[in-house]
Amino acid sequence: MILHIPGVLTPEQIRQFRERLAQADWIDGRASVGSQGAAVKRNRQLAEGSPLAVELGGIVARALTANPLFFAAALPLRILPPYFNGYAGGETYGDHIDGAIRVASPGAAPLRADVSTTVFLSEPDEYDGGELIVTDAYGTHEVKLPAGDAILYPSTTVHRVEPVTRGERLASFLWTQSMVRDDWQRTMLFELDQNIQSVRAAHGDSPATVGLTGHYHNLLRMWAET
Incomplete structure (x- = not known):
């Protein structure tokens, strides 16, 4: 990216x-x-x-x-x-x-x-x-x-x-x-994060945005090295 x-x-x-x-x-x-x-x-x-x-x-x-x-x-x-x-x-x-x-x-x-x-x-x-x-x-x-x-x-x-x-x-x-060494994984997390923020700004929090946020953090949990 x-x-x-x-x-x-x-x-x-x-x-x-x-x-x-x-x-x-x-x-x-x-x-x-x-x-x-x-x-x-x-x-x-x-x-x-x-x-x-x-x-x-x-x-x-x-x-x-x-x-x-x-x-x-x-x-x-x-x-x-x-x-x-x-x-x-x-x-x-x-x-x-x-x-x-x-x-x-x-x-x-x-x-x-x-x-x-x-x-x-x-x-x-x-x-x-x-x-x-x-x-x-x-x-x-x-x-x-x-x-x-x-x-x-x-x-x-x-x-x-x-x-x-x-x-x-x-x-x-x-x-x-x-924390995520692979560039493609970092790119996917960045794009997911930016889209979640756009959806929240347009529609507020909802079960869908909470679910997407959870999906982001679970991917980060799986890929992160700390």
Whole structure:
């Protein structure tokens, strides 16, 4: 499932992020990937675990976990602390698949990357290129969203960031270990949840909506890993 989640961060949060990131010390983005990713990755990142990355990442993580659409789609069990990256002057990240296992810090418990999320921090008209291209069984999807919006997609998909030829593309990105590791099962639960909410909004609670809600929770009970 690929899902656009609008308004994860407020305009004021975006303004503050941009001011802080303009003064940040960036490192080579290849520091956080293996040899295959390093061969196609050309961008900048905040150093993992740096005070600014921790501070801003905490804001992103709290905003996402409080967002009903993100929670319903990702069904998060654990979220890796968010990263921040920047692309300019032709920087790009070629086709790759995110690593399956991530570790937040030395000695921390490993996290299985089921769901990838990018939160855009630059407006689309501030830069040329920089589209996130995600390829799945249904084709190729091009994503370039307003600042503050997020895109959620399975970590199993091949994806890339096109070269940025004008301006700068800033974003936060992170991985989530879901309670439901299978993407198709997560998609079915999300669609069932959204339809239940629509029916309840239109017709209120009834034996049918109670039964459908029970069906949702029983499926979640059967598929969830906690």
